[in-house]
Amino acid sequence: xxxxxPALAEWALDEAKRKGATxxxxxxxxxxxxxxxxxxxxxxxxxxxxxxRMGLRVFVGQSSATASTAEMDRDSIAGFIADxxxxxxxxxxxxxxxxxxxxxxxxxxxxxxxxDPDCGIVDADRALEIARLAEKAALASDPRIxxxxxxxxxxxxxxxxxxxxxxxxxxxxxxxxSLVVQxxxxxxxxxxxxxxxxxxxxxxxxxxxxxxxxxAARRALRRLGARKVRTTRVPVVFDPDMAxxxxxxxxxxxSGPALYKGTSFLIDRLGDRIxxxxxxxxxxxxxxxxxxxxxxxxxxxxxRRQHLVERGxxxxxxxxxxxxxxxxxxxxxxxxxxxxxxxxxxTNNLYLEAGPYTPEQIIGSVKSGLYLTELIGFGINMVTGxxxxxxxxxxxxxxxxxxxxxxxxxxxxLKDMFLGIEMIGNDLKWRSSVVAPTLKIAEMTIxxx
Amino acid sequence: MTKELAHPEKFFVDRFGMSERALERILxxxxxxxxxxxxxxxxxxxxxxxxxxxxMVNHTAKSxxxxxxxxxxxxxxxxxxxxxxxxxxxxxxxxEAARAIADQRAEVPAVRVGTPVPRHSLYEVATTPLExxxxxxxxxxxxxxxxxxxYDPRVKNVIASIAAERKIVMIATSEGTIAADVQPLCRLNVxxxxxxxxxxxxxxxxxxxxxxxxSFFLEADRWRQYALEAARQAIxxxxxxxxxxxxxxxxxxxxxxxxxxxxxxxxxxxGDFNRKGVSAFSGRxxxxxASxxxxxxxxxxxxxxxxxxNVDDEGTPxxxxxxxxxxxxxxxxxxxxxxxxxxxxxxxxxxxxxxxxAPMPRMTNTFMLPGESTPEEIIKSVKRGLYAVSFGxxxxxxTNGKFVFSASEAYLIEDGKVTRPVKGATLIGxxxxxxxxxxMVANDLSLDSGIGTCGKDGQSVPVGVGLPTIRIDGITVxxxxx
Numbered sequence: 001x002x003x004x005x006p007a008l009a010e011w012a013l014d015e016a017k018r019k020g021a022t023x024x025x026x027x028x029x030x031x032x033x034x035x036x037x038x039x040x041x042x043x044x045x046x047x048x049x050x051x052x053r054m055g056l057r058v059f060v061g062q063s064s065a066t067a068s069t070a071e072m073d074r075d076s077i078a079g080f081i082a083d084x085x086x087x088x089x090x091x092x093x094x095x096x097x098x099x100x101x102x103x104x105x106x107x108x109x110x111x112x113x114x115x116d117p118d119c120g121i122v123d124a125d126r127a128l129e130i131a132r133l134a135e136k137a138a139l140a141s142d143p144r145i146x147x148x149x150x151x152x153x154x155x156x157x158x159x160x161x162x163x164x165x166x167x168x169x170x171x172x173x174x175x176x177x178s179l180v181v182q183x184x185x186x187x188x189x190x191x192x193x194x195x196x197x198x199x200x201x202x203x204x205x206x207x208x209x210x211x212x213x214x215x216a217a218r219r220a221l222r223r224l225g226a227r228k229v230r231t232t233r234v235p236v237v238f239d240p241d242m243a244x245x246x247x248x249x250x251x252x253x254x255s256g257p258a259l260y261k262g263t264s265f266l267i268d269r270l271g272d273r274i275x276x277x278x279x280x281x282x283x284x285x286x287x288x289x290x291x292x293x294x295x296x297x298x299x300x301x302x303x304r305r306q307h308l309v310e311r312g313x314x315x316x317x318x319x320x321x322x323x324x325x326x327x328x329x330x331x332x333x334x335x336x337x338x339x340x341x342x343x344x345x346x347t348n349n350l351y352l353e354a355g356p357y358t359p360e361q362i363i364g365s366v367k368s369g370l371y372l373t374e375l376i377g378f379g380i381n382m383v384t385g386x387x388x389x390x391x392x393x394x395x396x397x398x399x400x401x402x403x404x405x406x407x408x409x410x411x412x413x414l415k416d417m418f419l420g421i422e423m424i425g426n427d428l429k430w431r432s433s434v435v436a437p438t439l440k441i442a443e444m445t446i447x448x449x
Numbered sequence: 450m451t452k453e454l455a456h457p458e459k460f461f462v463d464r465f466g467m468s469e470r471a472l473e474r475i476l477x478x479x480x481x482x483x484x485x486x487x488x489x490x491x492x493x494x495x496x497x498x499x500x501x502x503x504x505m506v507n508h509t510a511k512s513x514x515x516x517x518x519x520x521x522x523x524x525x526x527x528x529x530x531x532x533x534x535x536x537x538x539x540x541x542x543x544x545e546a547a548r549a550i551a552d553q554r555a556e557v558p559a560v561r562v563g564t565p566v567p568r569h570s571l572y573e574v575a576t577t578p579l580e581x582x583x584x585x586x587x588x589x590x591x592x593x594x595x596x597x598x599x600y601d602p603r604v605k606n607v608i609a610s611i612a613a614e615r616k617i618v619m620i621a622t623s624e625g626t627i628a629a630d631v632q633p634l635c636r637l638n639v640x641x642x643x644x645x646x647x648x649x650x651x652x653x654x655x656x657x658x659x660x661x662x663x664s665f666f667l668e669a670d671r672w673r674q675y676a677l678e679a680a681r682q683a684i685x686x687x688x689x690x691x692x693x694x695x696x697x698x699x700x701x702x703x704x705x706x707x708x709x710x711x712x713x714x715x716x717x718x719x720g721d722f723n724r725k726g727v728s729a730f731s732g733r734x735x736x737x738x739a740s741x742x743x744x745x746x747x748x749x750x751x752x753x754x755x756x757x758x759n760v761d762d763e764g765t766p767x768x769x770x771x772x773x774x775x776x777x778x779x780x781x782x783x784x785x786x787x788x789x790x791x792x793x794x795x796x797x798x799x800x801x802x803x804x805x806x807a808p809m810p811r812m813t814n815t816f817m818l819p820g821e822s823t824p825e826e827i828i829k830s831v832k833r834g835l836y837a838v839s840f841g842x843x844x845x846x847x848t849n850g851k852f853v854f855s856a857s858e859a860y861l862i863e864d865g866k867v868t869r870p871v872k873g874a875t876l877i878g879x880x881x882x883x884x885x886x887x888x889m890v891a892n893d894l895s896l897d898s899g900i901g902t903c904g905k906d907g908q909s910v911p912v913g914v915g916l917p918t919i920r921i922d923g924i925t926v927x928x929x930x931x
Contacts, residue, residue, distance in 0.1 A: 039725070045527040048546040049805060052533065053514070066510040070533045080513070087509045090583045091499075094507040124549055149727055184727055184848060191727065193848040223849070231695040233931050261502065262606045262642040263652060340512040377853035378842035379875035379927070383642065383652045386873035388692070388927045390844070390853030407851050409875050409927025411694060447694035447877075447927040 001173065004028040004052075004161040012077055013165045016058050019085045023099050024165045025299075027055035029339050031158030036127035038135055039150035046124055055339030058084050062093040068340035099299070100321040100331060102166045106302040109295040113288045114174035119203035120157065122177070127153040130179060130209050137213035138183035138194075144224065145217050149182035149193065155203070162337075168300040176291065177203045181213045185220035194220025199432060201289055219373075222394065226406035228448045229395060235369040236410055236444045237362055237396065240427060242372045243436035247281055247352050249414065251434075253382055254308060254316075255334070255345040256323020265385035265415060266314065274314045275418035278355055281309040283318065285333060285348030292349035292433030298337025303348050306332060312419075318345050352436035355424025359438045362423045364399040370446060371396050372410065385414035391446075408448040417441050457629035461491050461619050465535045469562045472621045475537070476560040479521050479544040480623055482551035486522040486785065487544075487623040490762065491515075491535065492804040496614035497579050501590040503606065509583070516804035519543040522786050523551035525724075529807040562621050566628035568759040568766055571752045572660035574633040578613035581663045586611050589637075589666065593676040597641050600680035603687065605650075606642040609676075611635065613663075620764035628764035633660050634755065634911060636900060639675045643683035651689075651872075653682030654857065657898030659755045675898075682839065682858050685870050692859065692874035692928025698834035699876060699921045700827055700862060705840060705897040707914030710745055710815050712843040712852040713880040714738075716905070718772050718780070719798075719810040720787030722847050729850030729881050730778065738778045739884030742820050745773040747782055749797055749813030755899040756814035756913035760797070763808050767797035772815075773884070784810045802908040812903060816915030820890025824918040827889045829865040835874065835926055836860045836867050850880035853927075875927040883924060891918035 009026050016024035030052030037045040054077065055068045065087035069080050122130075135151035154177070161171040178199035185192050196216035198207035238246060250266075258264035266274065275281075285303025287293050297303055299321055307315040317327065320335035320343045336346035363371060376390040388411035394401045412420075425438030461467045472489060479487035493515040500508035517540055518531035528550030530543035578586070590609045597607045613635035621627045636658035644650050655678035657671060666672045701709060714730075722728035730738070739745070749767025751757050758767045763785050771779045783791070784799030787810055800811035828836065836859065843854030855875040860867045896915035903912040 039525075043526055043550065045529065045807070046546070046550050047528075047807065048530045048543075050532045050534075050539075051516075051805070064507075064509075066508075068510075068512040068514070070514045070516065083511065087511060087583065090587070091509045092505040092507045092587075094505055097507065147726055149725065191729065191848045193727070193846065226849070228925075231931050261608060262644075262650065263640075267650075341510060342508060376844040376846060376851070377855055377875055377877075378844070379853070379855035379873070381652070381873060383650050384872070386929075388855065388873045388875040388929070390851065390875060390877045390927070392851070406849065407877055407879055407925065409694075409853070409877050409925065411692075411873065411875070411927050411929045413929075445694050445927075445929045445931045447925050447931070449696055449925070 001032065001157050001159055004159065009161060009163045012081065013163060015078055015081050016085065017165065019082050020060060021058040021085050022061055023059040025057045026163050027337060027339055028161040029053055031156055032121060033154060033156035034121050034124065034127060035152060035154040036124050036131055037150050037152040038128055038131045040148055041132065041136065043128055044150055053339045056081065056084055057342060058088050059098060060085060060088045062095060062097050063088050063091045064097050065091055066342045096322055096325040099164055099166055100301055104301050105168045106296060109170060110286060112293045112295055114172060114201060114293060116175040116202045122155040134179055134181045134209035134213035137210035138181050138217040141214050141217040142221055144185045144187055144221060145183045146186045147184040149184065151181040154178050162300055164300060170296050170300060172295055175201055177206055179206060179209055179212055181216040183217050183220050185224050187224045190224060192220050192223035199291065201291060223404050226392065226404035228407050229405050229446060230449055231447050233443050233445050235366050236441045237366060237369065237371045238439045239371065239373050240429065240436055240438055242375060243352065243439040244434045245375065247350060247436050248434045249380060250418065251308065251318060251347045251350055254318050256317060256319040256327060257344055258382060259317060260323055260326045263383050265382065269314050270317065272314055273312050275309050275312045276421040277312045278424050279309055279312050279418065279421055280307065280353040282353065283308050283347050283350050287349050290349045290430065292347065294348065297333045298335035298343045301331055301333050301335065303333040318347065320345050347434065350434045351428065354426045354428040354437045357423050357425055359425050359427055362425055362438050362440050363396055363401060365423060366396045366399060369396045371401055387412050387414050387417065408446055410444045410446055412444040457617050457631045458619055458627060460617050471537055472562045473560045475519065475540045475544050476621065476623050478541055479519055479548050480558060481554065482548050483553045483555040484521045484523045484548065484551045488520050488763065489621045490518045490804055491619040492616060494614055494616040495579065498610060498612040499583065499586055500610040501594055502608050504594050506587040506590050518804045519547045520807055521547040521550055525790055526550045527786065527807055531804050560623055561625050562627055564625045564627065566626050566760060566764050566766065568628060568630060569750055571750060571757050571759055572633060574660065574662050576662055577615045577633045578635045578663040579615055589672055593639055593672055596673055596676040597639065597680045600677055601684050603643045603645060603684060604641055604680055605644045608640040610638050618762065622764060626764055628760045630759045635661065637666050637672060637675060639679040641679040641683040643687055645687045649687055651683050651686040653679045653686065655679040655682065656900050659753045659899040660757060661753050685858060686872050689870040689872035691930050692871040693926060694928040694931045696923050696925050698831050699924045699926065700831060700834060700836045701916060701919050702838035703893045703916055703918050704895040705914065706837060707816050707897065707916035708840050708843050708854050710817060710916065711812060711914050712845040712854055713878060713883050714745055714772060715747065715812045715815045716845050716847055717850065717880050718782055720781045720783040720791060721810050723781050724787045724791050728847050733778050736778055737776050738881050739773050739776040740887045741776045742890040743773055743776055743884050743887055744818040746771050747812050747815045751814055754814050754913045755901060755911045758813065761799045762801045763799035765795045765797045765799060767813060770796045782810045782812060784808050800910050802910055806908050811905065811910050812912050814896065814913035816894065816896060817917060819892045819894040819917045822889045822891045824891045824893050827891055827918050827920045828862060828867060830889065830920065831862045832864060834862040836862050845880065851877065852880055853877045871928065873928060876924055877927060878924045883921065886922045887919050888922050889920040893917050
C-alpha cells in the first residue's frame, strides 16, 4: 500500500500555524479493498475500491473547526487550511476545547499485529472461490435451503497517519478479511433468512468457509415455523451475539458525549453498582491481532486495558479529552476520529468476561422463557434506559429449546436488565471487536398475541 | 453556483477535464467483455455543518469529496470499481476492474455519449445554505436555544445543528445518455433534554429540511416550531407512563408515522429482493395485501422534498409509482439492472449513497393517499388503544416480513378520548398482513418535515414518508406493562 508522506503532514501543520491557527491536527486515512459475491453458485458482484482522504482540525485559541478533503495537492490543501481557520474563527470559544495534554502522548508504540504479514488483498478468483464454497455448503446442508441472498468475501487494507502541532506523530497499517453467508430456508409459504460470518485481521485465522455456510443454514432452518407467544413476563437468555449488543449499548451510555449532553442513564453513577456481581466488562485496545486494537486513539493517546464494569461496579467512563475536561476526569484512550469529524468516543475491544455456566446449563435453568437470537429496530431510550425491541428466538420449555418465536417484543429497562443478569456463560469467543458469552436476564416483558 | 445549476455536466468537464470523448473511451474499456450495460458516475460534494450545545455554537465542520465509480453489468452480475482520484488513468483502471465480472471478450461497440436525459426541475435552489454567512446560521441556532429553554423551566439542555450539502452528479451510460444534476440538501435538527428535578430525565427531538433554500427555515417561523416541538415532546414524556404490552388497536397520527409504510411495505417491494424471490412480497403482484382503503405510492417528483430527485443515480428521471392501489399490490421499485432482468421498466429508484457504492432500488417519498374519515372520528371510534404520533427509527426483515418501529410520543386512547402519555412503545407487525387491518383512513395526509434517512446494505440515502391518520385493528405493542 502506498504510504502517506510525513513531510506533507508536517507542512500542513506549519501551514495551519502560518494561517493563524494556534494548534492543529492532521489525519490521513486511506485504503483499498476487494469484495466478491456469489449467489446460487454464480458470480454476482465484484467491487474494488481505493480511497484516501485528509482530515484537519484547527484551533484558534479555544475555537475550533474540523474539515476533510479528497483534494490532496499542496495548493488545494493550502486553500482548504485557510478556509478551515476562517471557520474556526467564526466558531464560539469553548473553554473545554483543545488538544490533549502533551504529556499523555506515548513515546513509543506497541506492535499489535494489525496487519497480516502473509496475505494482501485476496484476488477476485480466490475470493469468489471461498464465497462459492461457503454458499454451496449452506445450500447442500438441507433440502429446505432453496434460495440464497448469497455469500460475500471481502478483504481490505487501510493506513492511518496522525500528527498534531504539539509533536505527536504516529502511523499504522491494518488488514481485515471477512466472509458473510446468507442462505434462505423455505417451508410452504414461509421463508426465513440465516446469517453467519467470520472476520479476522489474518486470512489464515478465518473460520472454515464451509462450516460458516453450514452455521448460516442452521440459523435459517431453526427459524422456520416461528409463531407468536402470549404476552407474559419470563426470563430471557441472550445468545452471545445478542449479549454483545447489550454491552455495546452500555458502553454507549458510559461514553463522555452522552454523559455531558445529559443523554445517558449512567450520569453520576461512577463507582456505583450498575450490574449483577458476576458482571465484569473490559475495554482493551492492546490485544495483539484483535479487530478493535490500535496503538493510539483518535487524539494520539495510548489505548489500554481498563475495567468498564468490575464485579458489577461501574469503574470508568469512556472519554476523549473534550468530554474528560468537561467531566473533570482523565481521557481513557477511547477517542475515535473519522476524517471529517471532531473526535468522539468509541470502544476498542469490548468484552464481558466469561462465567462458569455452559449455555446448556443456562437454558436448562429456565422453566418457561425466551432464548433470544435476533433483535430488530432502535427501541432504546439512552436517556432513561427504557428498552423495547422487536425480537425473535426459540421458546424454552422445561429447560429445553422447544419452538421458534417471532413478531414479539422484549421490553424492560437497561438499569434493571444489567442488575438482573443471573447467569453468565463460559462460551466467550473472539468473533468481533465486541463480544460476550451467553447471558440470562431474570425477567423481561414479552409482548405478543 | 448559477452556472453549475444551468449546466451541471459542464462542471466535470471544466474541473476534471472529462470530455465526452474521454467518457466514450472509458466506457469502451468497460465494455471489452460481453456486457449488457456500463456506466460512469461522477460525484462532487461539499458539505458544512454547525452544532450548538450548552448554548454555544462550538462545532463546525466542512468537507469536500469527489470520486468516480465505473459499473459493468453482465446478465445478473455487477462489477463495480471506484476511486476518489478523478483522473482518466484511475477511471481506466476502474473500468478494467469492473469488467472482470464479464467473462468472454467481445467486439467493442462504438459508444457515442451525448444524448441528454430529460430531467425534472424540482429544486432550483439559487442560494444554497452553504452560501449563507456562518454567523447568520449560528445566530439561528442561538435563537432556537433561547426559544426551547423559554418553553419550560424543566428544559436543561438544547442540542441543535444545521447540516447542508450540495452534491453535483453526472452519469454517462453505454447507451449514450448523459445526465447531470445539482442536488442541494439541508436539515435543521433540535434535541431537548428535560429534567423533572426528581431524577427523571427525557429527550424530545424535532427537525426538518429538504432540497430547499436556507429561507425555508425562516418561512412561517419553522425554526421556532422545531424548537417548541422538541421541547414539548421532552416535557410530555417526563410525565409519561410505561407503555402497555400486547396486541391492541393502534391509531397512527399523520406525517412521520408513515415510516410504517416505509418499513412494512416499501422495502419488501424493492426490485432486487423480488427478482431474487427473497421478499415476503415476492410473486404477489395483483394480490390483495391491504384493505380497500389503502393506496400507497412512492413519488420522487415532489418539489423540494428530501426524498425527491430530478434523475436517480443511474440517470433515469424519477417518477410516481403506485405500489398498492385500493389494497391490491401493483408494482415494484426498480433500478436498471433489476428492471431489465424482470422485464419491467426502470422507475427512477436506482440510488446510491455516494460514488463508493453501486446503485440499487431504493425508496424516494413513500406515502398513503388520504381517505374520507376525519381524525376526530377515528379517535372517537376506539374504546381502548394506542395513539402514536411520533417515531424514532424502524427496521424490517425483508424475507419473513416482520417489521418494527418505535414510538417517541404516544398516548393511550380510552373511551374515544386521547388520555395519558406513554413511553417506550415499539410496534411490531408483519408487512404483508398489517395493512389488511387498516379499518379507517382520514383525510389529513401530510408528509414528514424532512428528516428521514434510510439504511440498506450499508448505504444511507435521504427519504421522505407520509401518512394520513389511520386506524389499525390489532398490532403488537411492546411496552413493559404485561
